[in-house]
Amino acid sequence: MLAAAAPSLAHAASWTGSFRLPANAEQVALSLDLTAGRATVALGPGHMGRTALPATNRGGRVRFTLPGGVVFDGRRNGRALAGTVRQGALRGSFRLTPGASRVLPALGLYRAADGAAVAIVQPTGLPTWLVELPSGDIHGLNAKLTTVGARLGSTSGAGTLAVTPSRVTWTHAGAAKQYTRVRLRQREVRVGVDAATLTLPDGLGPFPAVVMTHGSGPQTREEFQVFAAFCELLGIAVIADDKRGIGQSRGMYPGERAVPSTIDVLARDAQAEARYLATIPQIDRSRIGVLGDSQAGWIIALAAAREPLFHWAVPLVGPTATVDEVDAWAELAGQGQAPKSGTDAEMLAQVRAAGRGGFDPVPFLRKLTIPVHWVFGDDDRVVPTQLCIERLQPLLAGHDFTWTTIHATHTLLELPDGMNSSIPRSRGFGATLFPSVAAWLAERKIAR
Secondary structure, eight states: OHHHHHHHHHSOEEEEEEEESSTTSOOEEEEEEEETTEEEEEESTTSOOSEEEEEEEETTEEEEEETTTEEEEEEEETTEEEEEEEETTEEEEEEEEEOOOSSGGGOEEEEOTTSOEEEEEOOTTSOEEEEEETTOBEEEEOTTSOEEESSTTOSSEEEEEEEOSSEEEEEETTEEEEEEEOOEEEEEEEETTEEEEEEEESSSOOEEEEEEEOOSSSOOGGGGHHHHHHHHHTTOEEEEEOOTTSTTOOSOOOOSSOOHHHHHHHHHHHHHHHHHHTTSTTEEEEEEEEEEETTHHHHHHHHHHHOTTOOEEEEESOOOSOHHHHHHHHHHHGGGTSOOSSOHHHHHHHHHHHOOOSOOSHHHHHHOOSOEEEEEETTOSSSOHHHHHHHHGGGOTTSOEEEEEESOOTTSEEOSSSSGGGGGGOOEEOTTHHHHHHHHHHHTTSOO
């Protein structure tokens, strides 16, 4: 039976499915194209993109190793290709069936000859996106990745797309523009309990690097797809993880509430990743930074105050007010799920009256000697932008602290009515989000 299966495996074949590592982890999507002696692998959103590597493919058995030491060893069993996955002492399994994936091999970053770029990413519960950088415009794509939407949640109205392994061609308004896949070096790594994807730019380095830090909730590295692509476009190495206890990471999920113990353990995870980056020869230890959104603002303040390897930080809609103040504002403002309870001035007065409480980032921000750039939203219904800026004002003397307020909600998207229910009608990220961060990174000589 194995001998009969061997010819079909020895020739070009496409497979799709998933794997778990360790065995009790969440599934990660996997696509595999096999030829004699080679495997082309693409993993799920936020993981390693399309990569060609050597493979053993004979007698019904397939074996290949991803960068980072993730070993797949399987056999043909009926119409399935299944087996074990291991990385160090961890053990898991995979199962694939015949078929080609349209989306997984296409995920990644592409750049045109004029420097413009697009990223193809796959968010949860929405169409696959084509994101323009640096404008932040987002276009939904149809399932075959052949038509382009005019808005984030639409899949037509902005031309057609042709996708090949090395490039995408977007035809719109009578003109065709070609974008070539940006060469990146990626590996699946383990840092403490956290599973992560490390991405290095092409070249010798040394490169600046950034630790991606999550907002609240049980988030995986999928959260960072667009921000990672933006940093990679600037020549910054990126490490993006699954939050502890989530996805492929081990350990105990600390919960969603921003209590001091949760902030502390997540800050320690970010610090461990900075120390890991410092061990990589291609990384410039003097240009390691941290970027994250929402709750990450508190985590970044604590981690950067404790970890000397952090040399810059970019909190996106990250609060500088206390946890209790943010919680009070979010309840009054409806968190993007319900209408505001009053004007911004009225709600802010109620927050002030309630007073500070919970974790306060200000004492840790005072200790910082590194440049930090905050990005706030002008219609943030989770974090009180005005109060956060007021907390920064007294800290300006003696610190390299700057901020930009963009036209966006807490999602960093421009929403037609400020409500999350209007996300499908959004044109994309706040128009000045990526240009403002890129300009700051260039001014501080962190990135090109």
